Amino acid sequence: MENKYTTEELIDRYINDELLSDERAAFERQMKDSPELAGKVELTRHIVNAIECKCEREALAEMSDIDSKEKFQHILRQSEQKHRPAVRRMALRRWILAPVSVAAVIVLVVVGFLPRYSTAELFTMSYQTPLYESLVSRGGIELEPPLLELLDYAAERYEAGDMTAAMKAYDKAAVYSPELPDNARFYRAVAMNETGHIKQAAEEFTLIINDKESEFAEDALWQQALICLRVGERKKAAKLLTEIKAEGGFYSVEAAGLLSRLHKKLFF
Amino acid sequence: MYRGEFIAFIRRNFSVDDDEIVDIYQESFIALYENIRNGKLEHLSASLKTYLFSIGRNKILNRQRVSSRVEALKNDYFANEDDGWGLRQEITYNMVREMTEPCNTVLTLFYWERKSMEDIAGAMNYASAQVAKNRKSICMNKLRTILTERFRTEGLL
Numbered sequence A: 001m002e003n004k005y006t007t008e009e010l011i012d013r014y015i016n017d018e019l020l021s022d023e024r025a026a027f028e029r030q031m032k033d034s035p036e037l038a039g040k041v042e043l044t045r046h047i048v049n050a051i052e053c054k055c056e057r058e059a060l061a062e063m064s065d066i067d068s069k070e071k072f073q074h075i076l077r078q079s080e081q082k083h084r085p086a087v088r089r090m091a092l093r094r095w096i097l098a099p100v101s102v103a104a105v106i107v108l109v110v111v112g113f114l115p116r117y118s119t120a121e122l123f124t125m126s127y128q129t130p131l132y133e134s135l136v137s138r139g140g141i142e143l144e145p146p147l148l149e150l151l152d153y154a155a156e157r158y159e160a161g162d163m164t165a166a167m168k169a170y171d172k173a174a175v176y177s178p179e180l181p182d183n184a185r186f187y188r189a190v191a192m193n194e195t196g197h198i199k200q201a202a203e204e205f206t207l208i209i210n211d212k213e214s215e216f217a218e219d220a221l222w223q224q225a226l227i228c229l230r231v232g233e234r235k236k237a238a239k240l241l242t243e244i245k246a247e248g249g250f251y252s253v254e255a256a257g258l259l260s261r262l263h264k265k266l267f268f
Numbered sequence B: 001m002y003r004g005e006f007i008a009f010i011r012r013n014f015s016v017d018d019d020e021i022v023d024i025y026q027e028s029f030i031a032l033y034e035n036i037r038n039g040k041l042e043h044l045s046a047s048l049k050t051y052l053f054s055i056g057r058n059k060i061l062n063r064q065r066v067s068s069r070v071e072a073l074k075n076d077y078f079a080n081e082d083d084g085w086g087l088r089q090e091i092t093y094n095m096v097r098e099m100t101e102p103c104n105t106v107l108t109l110f111y112w113e114r115k116s117m118e119d120i121a122g123a124m125n126y127a128s129a130q131v132a133k134n135r136k137s138i139c140m141n142k143l144r145t146i147l148t149e150r151f152r153t154e155g156l157l
Helices: A007-015 A021-033 A035-065 A069-081 A097-112 A119-126 A145-159 A163-176 A182-194 A198-210 A217-230 A234-247 A252-263 B003-013 B018-037 B048-066 B087-097 B103-112 B117-124 B129-153
Strands: none
Touching: A007 A021, A007 A035, A007 B129, A021 A035, A035 B018, A035 B048, A035 B087, A035 B103, A035 B129, A069 B018, A119 A217, A119 A234, A119 A252, A119 B129, A145 A163, A145 A182, A163 A182, A182 A198, A182 A217, A198 A217, A217 A234, A217 A252, A234 A252, B003 B018, B003 B048, B018 B048, B087 B129, B103 B117, B103 B129, B117 B129
């Protein structure tokens, strides 16, 4: 049976009692066979309980600050409104059958040739934040302490997932020294992309791709293809993915798979 | 706060229609607020969740006493609840309080506010829900690693 959830999702669903009974039984069997998994579940429970406790105390403090019952009731009622489903009405009309049938066939044919996946869907399916790897930059360039500190801080923030801080640190480093090390240029561009500075990210990746000595050219090309998907440039994405596939490098298999989905039609 | 779980708990253990459950939730929350304002929660030994749920249970039992229909709880939430504030939980609580960004926000949005990954991606200005999912996974793995080390240091593993 194909797993529809990742291990992390299964753990969350298990501790929230959201698994169906057969899913729950299967997961408990897995835990019995794997002390590592069971340990992970236990640690997750502790962490979730602690987060709830911390937030409860904050909520308690907030509630203590509401100085009247009427005000509290008002807040509660407003909050409840968000959970009420909107009333929807379906209006039905009668159509004359023949023209509707013809129109339906035409629409079906036209729609059938539409792409199966939108570029946004393909981007969502394929994008993952590149893990930070502290590779030795080419040339063994000696970095001055202020620049080194900025880059170390940027890397630390990147690894922590704080892309805004990472990007700002890389930007400062770039002001200090326009010739940033290879890896810094790449991760700076990733941070730009992740914080919504897509155009700047694309420009940076282009520079890296065109730098024949860059160790990150292949990675930058892959990221560029994903950016094209993100902004809806289907044809440009296809062109880049074809290039990546043809090069037979690290991303060639992924590029081939993505190309296949890019060209897949809805029905035909 | 705990709205979804409260409703699921009442639905599982009592025969009450959904509109009534929402009313009971609101009444329980107001009672909780009044107890806070009256200083009755200064020495709370149980979690706030347990307290809120027990208020809800008592309200339903009071209502059902009138119709002399007392339902046995199929799954006694309170019997299984361990409110002991053990050393492990204390260590975990202190670790969670020290959480830095973005893990603090991402995990609070996910586990406390029960936001979807799409909502978290929007709130954190991430490229996609998958990025939010990856970030959450990285944060949890980091926390589990730190927690394992701290438990080991305390001789709890």
